[in-house]
Amino acid sequence: MAYDLFLFDLDDTLLDFKESERRCFAAVLQSLGVRDRLDELYHQYQIENRRLWALFEEAKTSKEHLKVERFRRIFENFGIEIDPHKASDHYLEALPETVVLMDHAEEICKWLAERGEIGIITNGMHAVQIKRIENSKLAPYISFTSVSEECGYAKPDIRFFEHSAKMAKKFHKESAVVIGDRMETDILGAQNFGLRSCWFNPEKTKHNFSFKADYEISHLSEIQSLLKR
Missing domain, CATH: 1.10.150.240 (Putative phosphatase; domain 2)
Structure with a gap:
């Protein structure tokens, strides 16, 4: 895919x-x-x-x-x-x-930005999240940021994902993937909206949810090999 x-x-x-x-x-x-x-x-x-x-x-x-x-x-x-x-x-x-990057975050964003569009989808306070991105080294690679406060709905609400999709330069469900660490918001929201998903699970936590992600990684660097397959 x-x-x-x-x-x-x-x-x-x-x-x-x-x-x-x-x-x-x-x-x-x-x-x-x-x-x-x-x-x-x-x-x-x-x-x-x-x-x-x-x-x-x-x-x-x-x-x-x-x-x-x-x-x-x-x-x-x-x-x-x-x-x-x-x-x-x-x-x-x-x-x-006070911004701290996850390991490999800058590296993977640079790599993905050369291959497509990166959007941020976050439950949070708009001004805070925008400022944090600006103060990180990731801003040059991010095309848009969708924040629950601005949208009026939060993940996993399908209306949040509809709002986010409209912010993309081009959007096709079959070529979009959600990457996040929370099953109950990121992965469930992606599933409800009909998107593929990748669960970022650095602690390799077990879960008992009735749904599952299409992919699972424990390091952001794994995204490269996953997408090359």
């Missing part, structure tokens, strides 16, 4: 969001006077953030509520008297400046 449109998830697929988030979270809290229990706070932040994003993906909460609520919850749990709105604002300002 020959592909000419490569639809990449962004966080934890091309950008190491976990590491970026960890560094940014610690720096922001330290700037607000928090010095102790940073690892505990970050662990709890991850839990609350995942819960809220799951609600957002199910259209059960808003993006504006999510931004602040994740900080309000951890501050309340740890008895920290900091305005969660202030923490959220500082965090969203700092996050785009």
Whole structure:
């Protein structure tokens, strides 16, 4: 199968969001006077953030509520008297400046851009995601970026994929492939929209979903040999 449109998830697929988030979270809290229990706070932040994003993906909460609520919850749990709105604002300002690439991300994007069009499909905040791409070394290779906040729908909603398809220079389902690390958003969304998919699974995690990806890789560099076959 020959592909000419490569639809990449962004966080934890091309950008190491976990590491970026960890560094940014610690720096922001330290700037607000928090010095102790940073690892505990970050662990709890991850839990609350995942819960809220799951609600957002199910259209059960808003993006504006999510931004602040994740900080309000951890501050309340740890008895920290900091305005969660202030923490959220500082965090969203700092996050785009804290960019860490996944291994081989720049190399594979350069290689694919010579063979077709690269689009980013991401659930996130538009201004933050656009700035993070600009601050990475990937921007020259990316044709367009589709963000859930701008679209109004989030992966795996089929309407998000319809929106993304319209942003491509040319779009044919049979020559497009989705590459992402989350089965429940990237791979399911691709399947629902009738696209082939590649699950980026660096930790070689087992899953029990009723659906599966067309391909599976544990290193981005494997995309080259996979597409050459």
